[in-house]
Amino acid sequence: MKEMIVISGKGGTGKTSVMAAFASLAENMMLCDADVDAADLHLIMAPEVQERQAFQSGNTAVINKDKCTECGLCRDLCRWDAVSETFEIDSIACEGCGVCVYFCPEEAIDFPVDTCGEWFISDTRFGPMVHARLGIAEENSGKLVTLVRKEAKKLAEAKNLDLILTDGPPGIGCPVIASIGGADAVLIVTEPSVSGVHDMERVVQLAEHFRVPAMVCINKFDINTEMSMEIERFCQNKGLTFLGRIPFDPIFTKAMVQGQTIYEYNSDSNAGLAVRQIWEKIGNSLRI
Amino acid sequence: MIISIASGKGGTGKTTVATNLAASMGSNVQLLDCDVEEPNSHLFLKPKFTETKNVYTPVPEVDKDKCTLCGKCGEICQFRAIVVIGETVLPFHELCHSCGGCMEVCPENAISEVGRELGVIQKGYLNGIEFIHGRLRVGEAMSPPLIKKVRALTDPHKLTIIDAPPGTSCPVIESMRNSDFVLLVTEPTPFGLHDLKLAVGAVRLLGIPHGLVINRSDIGDSQVQAYAQKEEIPILMEIPFDRNIAEAYSKGELIITVMPEWRERFISLHQKIKKMVQ
Numbered sequence: 001m002k003e004m005i006v007i008s009g010k011g012g013t014g015k016t017s018v019m020a021a022f023a024s025l026a027e028n029m030m031l032c033d034a035d036v037d038a039a040d041l042h043l044i045m046a047p048e049v050q051e052r053q054a055f056q057s058g059n060t061a062v063i064n065k066d067k068c069t070e071c072g073l074c075r076d077l078c079r080w081d082a083v084s085e086t087f088e089i090d091s092i093a094c095e096g097c098g099v100c101v102y103f104c105p106e107e108a109i110d111f112p113v114d115t116c117g118e119w120f121i122s123d124t125r126f127g128p129m130v131h132a133r134l135g136i137a138e139e140n141s142g143k144l145v146t147l148v149r150k151e152a153k154k155l156a157e158a159k160n161l162d163l164i165l166t167d168g169p170p171g172i173g174c175p176v177i178a179s180i181g182g183a184d185a186v187l188i189v190t191e192p193s194v195s196g197v198h199d200m201e202r203v204v205q206l207a208e209h210f211r212v213p214a215m216v217c218i219n220k221f222d223i224n225t226e227m228s229m230e231i232e233r234f235c236q237n238k239g240l241t242f243l244g245r246i247p248f249d250p251i252f253t254k255a256m257v258q259g260q261t262i263y264e265y266n267s268d269s270n271a272g273l274a275v276r277q278i279w280e281k282i283g284n285s286l287r288i
Numbered sequence: 289m290i291i292s293i294a295s296g297k298g299g300t301g302k303t304t305v306a307t308n309l310a311a312s313m314g315s316n317v318q319l320l321d322c323d324v325e326e327p328n329s330h331l332f333l334k335p336k337f338t339e340t341k342n343v344y345t346p347v348p349e350v351d352k353d354k355c356t357l358c359g360k361c362g363e364i365c366q367f368r369a370i371v372v373i374g375e376t377v378l379p380f381h382e383l384c385h386s387c388g389g390c391m392e393v394c395p396e397n398a399i400s401e402v403g404r405e406l407g408v409i410q411k412g413y414l415n416g417i418e419f420i421h422g423r424l425r426v427g428e429a430m431s432p433p434l435i436k437k438v439r440a441l442t443d444p445h446k447l448t449i450i451d452a453p454p455g456t457s458c459p460v461i462e463s464m465r466n467s468d469f470v471l472l473v474t475e476p477t478p479f480g481l482h483d484l485k486l487a488v489g490a491v492r493l494l495g496i497p498h499g500l501v502i503n504r505s506d507i508g509d510s511q512v513q514a515y516a517q518k519e520e521i522p523i524l525m526e527i528p529f530d531r532n533i534a535e536a537y538s539k540g541e542l543i544i545t546v547m548p549e550w551r552e553r554f555i556s557l558h559q560k561i562k563k564m565v566q
Contacts, residue, residue: 009326011298011454016479037455038296038486040479059366079387092461092493097387098366136489137461142429170298170454171325174429194540195303195328202326205426223531224538248534250507256478257509 001156002184002286003149003164005034005212009199011170013191014219017252017262019167020044021275022282023126024263029163031124032152033131034145034179036117041167044259047122047129055117055132055147057140058096061089067108074100074109092137116140119148121155128155142178145169149179162288172206180212185286187243188216192227200231204238214240215285217278221245243281246274290448291561292467294491296483298454300473301503301527306451307332308543310417312554318446321421322435322463323453324407331540335412335419343422344403345433347384348391350377354398361390361399382429406434409441418446432462439463447558454483456490464491468565470498471524477508481515488519497564501557504529522564525557 008015019041023031033041061082063074068087075083078100082093089100101109116139119132130152134141152164168179168186180186186207190200200216207214216235221228228245235242249271255262262272293306303321307329310319321329330337348361348370359372369383370390379390381404391399407425411418422438424431431453439462442448452463464470470491474484484500491498500516505526516523527533527543536546544551 010328012300037457038298038483040297040482043478043482077388077392092465095385095387096366097385097389098364099387099389099392102364102389102393134457136456136486137458137493139458141457171431171459172426173325173424173431173459175457176325177427177429191538193538194331195326196538198328198331199326202426209427220534223534227538253477253507259478 004185005166005168005179005183006187007168008189009203010196013189015189016040016167018189020261024261025279028161030127030161031129032164032166034166035169036132036134036144037141045124047124049120049122051121054115055119055144056113056115057143058114059111060091060094061100062110063087064108067106142174145175145178172202183212185213189219191220192224215243216240217243218245220248222247244278246271290467292450292452292464292470294452294470295473296487300475302473303328305473305501306449309554310449312551315416316446318418318443319449320438321451322438324422324424324431324434327421329451333414335414337410337412339411340408343406343409343437345386345406346401347381347404348379348399349402351398354396360393364389364393431459435462456486467496469561470496473501475504476512481512499524501525503527524560
């Protein structure tokens, strides 16, 4: 069983749309949405939720007014400025470090566990899907990513599937690190723009740092063909597998509006042809 | 006044709006790029950097001669960033949230703090615009502490424009907190709408006045407009899809450079925001 994560560094390069197209082409696979902060894959996959569970992680301090003598020690110790003048704790600012709880001489600070989101096991028309929703303004996205990946692996093994296709988050921070560690490969979907290239280079460094093999494809390559050539050269120099170019094609948006993959919308588009070729190369490279 | 530019979904045009708005204002303005994982604003504003400094977060170092292996540090740490195993105490710097609990609790005063590098902060100028961004070190997981340090450079005498990261979790909250206004940039597609709703949830949680910019306003469908109307979120600007804009963007050019008539529109966007804040 193989696990491939689709990432991009920069948001909006077309990760999720390309992922959805792959789902149309792949066999004996399942989907995992590790972009728990702003998950979108379900808008095309229309998952039917089979199992739903709360995601609990971390704690937040709460001052018990009846016991509090307003000695101020918690405010002195808190490095997040989370304790107000009137001894209320700003739950958004609270890091959940528990230092105030530990040192409060009156034992006046409670430390309940946070419910920061939900995760789901679902069925889709392409195969099973594990996905999640982090609560707004919540922390611990990395832990939720680790959890959905673990659950996806369990399910893939139980069902004897060949591949887990995982939609990763943008950026290079905690949820991305949690998404790619130990994966068989990452696919970087980039675009030929100064920001696309800048962000791709950082995410390539990240993949190198965590020793995950990286492959690259370019979306909307014809918006700037010169820069697309530059990206290909960059991949060559870095020894990265270059998979191909996808043209700018409004079909991605049209299909999304209908809740469809590009193949469901129209089986015969230029973008569809390019994605199919890229998918074949991925199959060869992962040996699936 | 502090205006944050946020979006929920990535790639909707936050950086485009932030950089064009800053460049249209001309002077007495600063742009803070708080998308420290993937900072892009400098690629469009092209400031001349005059200052680069490394930024650290405190993490524990244990003096083995003083340590009695009592284990109190491991007990207080919520992040398993320091543990006593057998005859040694092991700090895991990359897991540390810098709360200082272990140092505070150690009865032997055996713990002091050293720095873990978060990344760099760079400062520069372009025609009177002050530019500051953070660049997270590749491999560093925690962006909020670096964002906090970028935000600390807010100049209260200037108009501050903040380019926020995508999403709705802690890095975004850290970027938007204490802003006077949040400008949400979206695109009229199902993904754009879905993530916009999350972003609106976050902004409402913080209680900050907000408005909308719809980018590529003529693609997709009309659900975003319908949502904005229903929720009474003012649409302050619409930018139609234009291949010229997309090509200019790809080369790192501002809209107001290739289509100078947009400068007035960004200035009037700022006027509208100013009115809403007052």
